[in-house]
Amino acid sequence: MGTGTLHIDLNALVDNWQVLDRQSATETGAVVKADGYGLGAGRVAKALAGAGVRTFFVAAVEEATALRATLGQDPVIYVFSGHMDGDTQTLSDLGAVPLLNSPEQVSRHQARLPDHPFGLQIDTGMNRLGIETYDWSPEMSQDASLVMSHLACADEPDHQGNKDQLKAFLDMTAGLLAPRSLAATGGILLGPEYHFDMTRPGIGLFGGLPFEGAKAVARLDLPVIQTRTVKAGEAVGYAKAFIADKPHTIATVAGGYADGLIRALSGNATLYAGETPCPLIGRVSMDLITVDVTHLDTVPDHLTILGPQQSVDTLADAAGTIGYEILTSLGHRYKRSYS
Missing domain, CATH: 3.20.20.10 (Alanine racemase)
Structure with a gap:
């Protein structure tokens, strides 16, 4: 998918x-x-x-x-x-x-x-x-x-x-x-x-503030499309915004500002492989983001950007905005699953 x-x-x-x-x-x-x-x-x-x-x-x-x-x-x-x-x-x-x-x-x-x-x-x-x-x-x-x-x-x-x-x-x-x-x-x-x-x-x-006791309602899992090894000195993404200081394993993940992952998240957001944080590196583009998964023993088939590990407000803080904007920006390309 x-x-x-x-x-x-x-x-x-x-x-x-x-x-x-x-x-x-x-x-x-x-x-x-x-x-x-x-x-x-x-x-x-x-x-x-x-x-x-x-x-x-x-x-x-x-x-x-x-x-x-x-x-x-x-x-x-x-x-x-x-x-x-x-x-x-x-x-x-x-x-x-x-x-x-x-x-x-x-x-x-x-x-x-x-x-x-x-x-x-x-x-x-x-x-x-x-x-x-x-x-x-x-x-x-x-x-x-x-x-x-x-x-x-x-x-x-x-x-x-x-x-x-x-x-x-x-x-x-x-x-x-x-x-x-x-x-x-x-x-x-x-x-x-x-x-x-x-x-x-x-x-x-x-699930948003100011109701601190709210349960999380939205979980967003993004599929990993490709992984690659980046050598020291190589750049990742538009404008070469990230340059590796050592070898890195980079996951290219489906999701971008066309899907509500606003560009201000570039270089600031965190995704999760289970409970393990994985930093977003480089710029958010229209359809793709790149994530550092060097520290993982196995790269999963998806990474989570909203869920129990990270609320809409925590993600919003990384972008300098509010949870309202994160939620209402979520794109229509996602498959939606209700439970």
């Missing part, structure tokens, strides 16, 4: 949701945007629905289409981008619920789908999506199924921004009858005062 195998542990995914669900006394939904953080929204959502999830969140209405086909009509599907121009028919057909982000979206929804459910997103300090304080009126929430906001610094528990946004959210939603939601994964871990009526974990379900 010339491409890697991405193993997705649905039992670990469900376990992560259950642990986060037990953190609060409220309903726990699930964020499955970006194709289930790169792991397949349909399979991920089906497993979560089987565990009891009844409310899902996606980024755009287009993402709701596959989800509804998989889950049927019962679960609620919220759309973070709200009611965009051109979304009306799809929202109606799917029964998806837009989270309206501006007075313009509120007006559009009232005019085009007056009897269709909706939620509201308000801005409490992130300045990204949401109705601003100066545009907000509590009357907007009449008949809303959810009023939500999003924390900017929840992955830093001691950041003052968390308390500031909590206060802003409390002030803007005081007296509302509609259910409220503020906490994603990081917000859940901040404690009960952030939980309100619904929490909506995302990255924590898939």
Whole structure:
């Protein structure tokens, strides 16, 4: 096989949701945007629905289409981008619920789908999506199924921004009858005062920080295509970025930046032969990486870059990025295996 195998542990995914669900006394939904953080929204959502999830969140209405086909009509599907121009028919057909982000979206929804459910997103300090304080009126929430906001610094528990946004959210939603939601994964871990009526974990379900107790969900094994001996003074890969100081055994492995192994991993990442670390040397190219396996007695038929030995966040650290980017960049050439 010339491409890697991405193993997705649905039992670990469900376990992560259950642990986060037990953190609060409220309903726990699930964020499955970006194709289930790169792991397949349909399979991920089906497993979560089987565990009891009844409310899902996606980024755009287009993402709701596959989800509804998989889950049927019962679960609620919220759309973070709200009611965009051109979304009306799809929202109606799917029964998806837009989270309206501006007075313009509120007006559009009232005019085009007056009897269709909706939620509201308000801005409490992130300045990204949401109705601003100066545009907000509590009357907007009449008949809303959810009023939500999003924390900017929840992955830093001691950041003052968390308390500031909590206060802003409390002030803007005081007296509302509609259910409220503020906490994603990081917000859940901040404690009960952030939980309100619904929490909506995302990255924590898939094994990423800031949920340090999360089980690994993704394992990525990459096949070894070829091995060779490189003499002292010889170079490996583009721009001769690695020059051997002594003889090395080099494995050429299927996987590159076209598969989500971003170029910033060049010379920084580690792969594993069982429990034995093997450094990536030279540059990551489009389809291939080169790995030093000199110290192995036997070169295996594959090396592991994500798994029990190395989390998405550890790999992300090697690239100077975050686990979210690693997961959502995983390419479509991998064979996917679900268990």
